[in-house]
Amino acid sequence: MKVAYGKGVSLSGRIAYGKIKFITLRKYEISARPAEGFEAEAARFETARRLVIARQEELYEEALEKASASVAQIFEAHIAILCDEELLEKVRHRIAQRKTNAMQATLRAFREITDEMLATEETAVTERIADVRDVANLLLDALAEAEGGALSEPGGALCTEEDAPAESSGRDSFIMVAEDLTPSETLRIDRNSVCGVILRGGSVNSHVSILLRSMGIPALVQCEGIERSWDGMPAVIDSAEGTVYIEPDERILNEMRERQQDEKKRTALLSELKDLPSVTPYGRRIRICANIESPEEAIAARENGAEGIGLLRTEFLFMNRHTYPDENEQYEAYRKVLEAMKGMRVVIRTIDIGADKTPSYMQMERERNPVLGLRSIRLCLARPELFRTQLRAILRAAACGDAAILFPMIISVEEVRKSKALLTECGKELSEKGIPWRMPETGVMIETPAAALIAEDLAKEVDFFSIGTNDLLQYTCAVDRGNGLVEYLADPMHPALQRLIRMTVEAAHGAGIPVAICGELGADLSVTDRFLAMGVDEISVHPVAVLPLRGKVRSMKEEPVICN
Ligand code: PEP
Ligand code: MG
Numbered sequence: 340m341k342v343a344y345g346k347g348v349s350l351s352g353r354i355a356y357g358k359i360k361f362i363t364l365r366k367y368e369i370s371a372r373p374a375e376g377f378e379a380e381a382a383r384f385e386t387a388r389r390l391v392i393a394r395q396e397e398l399y400e401e402a403l404e405k406a407s408a409s410v411a412q413i414f415e416a417h418i419a420i421l422c423d424e425e426l427l428e429k430v431r432h433r434i435a436q437r438k439t440n441a442m443q444a445t446l447r448a449f450r451e452i453t454d455e456m457l458a459t460e461e462t463a464v465t466e467r468i469a470d471v472r473d474v475a476n477l478l479l480d481a482l483a484e485a486e487g488g489a490l491s492e493p494g495g496a497l498c499t500e501e502d503a504p505a506e507s508s509g510r511d512s513f514i515m516v517a518e519d520l521t522p523s524e525t526l527r528i529d530r531n532s533v534c535g536v537i538l539r540g541g542s543v544n545s546h547v548s549i550l551l552r553s554m555g556i557p558a559l560v561q562c563e564g565i566e567r568s569w570d571g572m573p574a575v576i577d578s579a580e581g582t583v584y585i586e587p588d589e590r591i592l593n594e595m596r597e598r599q600q601d602e603k604k605r606t607a608l609l610s611e612l613k614d615l616p617s618v619t620p621y622g623r624r625i626r627i628c629a630n631i632e633s634p635e636e637a638i639a640a641r642e643n644g645a646e647g648i649g650l651l652r653t654e655f656l657f658m659n660r661h662t663y664p665d666e667n668e669q670y671e672a673y674r675k676v677l678e679a680m681k682g683m684r685v686v687i688r689t690i691d692i693g694a695d696k697t698p699s700y701m702q703m704e705r706e707r708n709p710v711l712g713l714r715s716i717r718l719c720l721a722r723p724e725l726f727r728t729q730l731r732a733i734l735r736a737a738a739c740g741d742a743a744i745l746f747p748m749i750i751s752v753e754e755v756r757k758s759k760a761l762l763t764e765c766g767k768e769l770s771e772k773g774i775p776w777r778m779p780e781t782g783v784m785i786e787t788p789a790a791a792l793i794a795e796d797l798a799k800e801v802d803f804f805s806i807g808t809n810d811l812l813q814y815t816c817a818v819d820r821g822n823g824l825v826e827y828l829a830d831p832m833h834p835a836l837q838r839l840i841r842m843t844v845e846a847a848h849g850a851g852i853p854v855a856i857c858g859e860l861g862a863d864l865s866v867t868d869r870f871l872a873m874g875v876d877e878i879s880v881h882p883v884a885v886l887p888l889r890g891k892v893r894s895m896k897e898e899p900v901i902c903n
Contacts, residue, residue: 343569343585347537347562348826349578350548351883353602354595355535355557357512359569359585370486374440381434383441387481392421394477412660413470413527419661420474426452442482449475467699514574514583516565522696525550526659535576537562537583544809544829544859545821546695553632553639553881559583561823609886612893613644619871619895626877627888628686630857634672637679639882644889647684649879650745650805650857651676653729654690661700663725669732677740686782686805686855686879687733688745689726689758691715695821710819715748720757730765734776743780745805750789755781755800784857786810791839794846804847805879808858812836831860837869844873855879864891868899 374380399414420426429452433444449471456468512534519540525547528536536551541560551558557578565583575587575595584591618624628649629640633656640648656664656672664672677685693714697703706712719726733744746758759781769776783800785791786807798804808831813820815835818828830836840856847854855877856870862884870878871892880888 342588342591343564343566345537345559345562345564345583345585347559347581347583348543349581350543350552350558350560351555352579353555353557354578354599355512355514355576356595357514357534357574359516359572359574360513361516361567361570370440370442370483372440372486374434374438377435380439380441380444381431383482383485384430384434384445384478387441387445387478387485388421388427390481391474391477392418395421416470416661417474417477420471421478442479442486445475445478445482449478514576516569520547522546522550522655522658525554526655528554528556530554530556537565537576539563539565540823542821542823542826544812547821549630549809549859549881550632552883553630553636555639555883561826609890612886612889613642615889615893617646617889617892619892619898621896621898623871623895623898625871625875625892626855627885627892628684628855628877628879629882629885630879631676631882634675634679636882637676637685640885641679641681643882643885645683645882645885647686647741648676648680649686649855649877651685651687652691653688654692654696657690657692657698657701658696660698663700663728666728666732666735669729670735673733673736673742674739677736677742680740682741684741684743686743686745687736687779688747688784689716689719689729689733691747693718710813716746716754716758717748720754723761726758727761727765727768730762731769731776733779734762734766734769735774737777737779738775742777743782743803745782745784747784747807748786748810749783749797750787752793752796752800755783755797759800784810785839785843785854786814786858788815788839791843794843795849798846798850798852801852803852804843804854805857806840806843806854806875808836808840808856808860811839811858812860815839831863831866841873844875848874853877862888864888867891868895871895872899 395414395417399418426448429448430444433439433448434441437444439447453468453471456471513532514535514537515528515533516537517539519538533556536556536558538558538560539562541547543560548558548560557576559576559578559581562583569585572585573587574583574585575591576583577595577598579598587595616624617627626646628647629643629645630650630652631637631640631648632652637648656669673687691714692698692701693703693712694710704713713721733742736742744762746755749755762778762781766776766778780802782803782805783790783797784805784807785794787810790797791811794804809820812818812829812831812833816828816830816833818825820829844854853876856875857879860866861870861878862880864887867888878888
């Protein structure tokens with residue numbers, strides 16, 4: 340029998356087995372039982388509401404203990420929605436006016452609310468829709484449970500393809516299938532139950548893909564050939580080939596098992612490199628560090644033999660929550676990373692918020708072209724209090740270890756000077772209050788063509804460079820890194836990109852400062868020789884890519900030369 344399959348672009352070489360689960364459709368069996376009157380239906384709703392609140396409180400406590408405050412906030416937000424008077428009134432009103440049962444009233448009231456939210460077209464409001472739908476789904480689950488699963492007419496899908504929540508609660512391992520995800524939805528994926536992800540959209544260098552890679556979840560993006568009828572079927576993702584097989588036969592399963600065994604052997608061999616230096620047989624040494632998005636990942640970085648953190652993407656501390664992290668919370672997060680890295684260097688990048696990362700509580704303006712808009716350092720300089728809070732937290736954390744600070748999306752010397760001036764002022768402020776701090780080394784990300792072209796000038800202002808190839812490629816080749824339709828144009832070997840990288844390295848070394856590569860290209864072993872030949876001092880990659888990269892460096896017998 341022919342096995343059905345889909346084809347996509349793989350984000351890792353790993354294999355995942357699980358049941359296919361479309362997160363877009365959540366079909367409810369809405370009870371068609373005639374309403375028993377206002378009192379009885381309102382009481383049913385109230386019981387379900389209390390049950391869901393109690394469950395969310397438990398999850399909140401569990402998240403605080405096992406995950407992080409930012410994850411716990413998701414459940415806190417759910418509780419707030421469940422206590423929202425306006426919303427509760429809408430459900431009660433429907434029960435009273437239309438003589439509907441509790442389930443029908445809940446479904447319709449929540450639909451009305453989410454439609455209203457959608458109609459506002461305000462990012463701050465529409466971003467909360469996923470949370471409201473989560474809550475509606477939880478209430479409907481609880482009401483269905485109380486109905487004893489008795490069913491009748493098919494209900495409607497609360498989640499649309501665009502904004503279905505990425506959270507899952509199933510106990511089986513499943514392969515989540517979605518149209519696309521946002522970075523915050525990706526962060527909310529429950530790693531205990533999701534073993535793989537398949538996106539019909541997406542692109543290789545988007546923040547979502549970066550997150551999936553660093554979470555170690557086998558994933559395919561731009562996957563074609565997926566069929567709705569596969570929902571619930573057993574499947575296997577063969578990431579090496581970029582294929583998902585549905586109901587795989589014995590032949591495929593055997594092949595996957597063998598592949599997995601090989602993978603295990605490879606991992607064991609690589610783990611022997613954990614404490615070995617990153618040096619080529621001809622004596623060229625390079626630092627290999629890790630890119631992380633959360634303090635928890637520092638452990639994975641150490642376990643994978645990283646020589647430091649080359650990029651801490653601090654904006655993820657600001658996501659999946661409803662208020663700003665204050666100075667202390669940020670300080671604790673940075674200190675935690677420094678402590679976990681036990682004296683190794685940690686490069687803390689100031690927030691790169693904007694473009695695809697827009698927490699609703701920040702109330703950012705809607706922009707026509709956010710990738711070219713008020714993103715990153717621009718946002719920080721436009722909102723100095725936000726920036727100063729983070730700078731103070733970093734200065735304080737720097738007193739606890741070898742921290743460095745990295746400014747992203749720089750296009751001018753003025754931006755660097757302004758940022759450094761604020762840093763100095765923040766240091767003074769802390770001294771006046773008698774709070775311990777230390778001035779870290781400062782660096783800029785070279786991720787715009789402007790920065791690469793003025794690298795000689797920028798090098799006079801800072802202690803190091805870090806080249807962000809993801810954005811540098813996006814801005815150099817005018818290829819939206821989140822748009823799969825133009826991904827074929829995102830050629831990392833494009834001479835313009837390669838020339839800008841080379842110019843940057845030369846400018847850095849001319850000024851006597853080191854230069855790192857921290858974009859996804861660092862993990863592409865086919866260009867490691869080029870980076871070594873150019874004289875790059877450090878490559879920073881997601882934790883699981885550290886050892887393969889070290890293996891590559893240690894196996895390079897001949898000194899490479901670049902021909903163009
Ligand atoms: C980059 O642009 O290459 C980079 C490392 O930053 P980010 O991927 O977070 O934009
Ligand atoms: Mg970038």
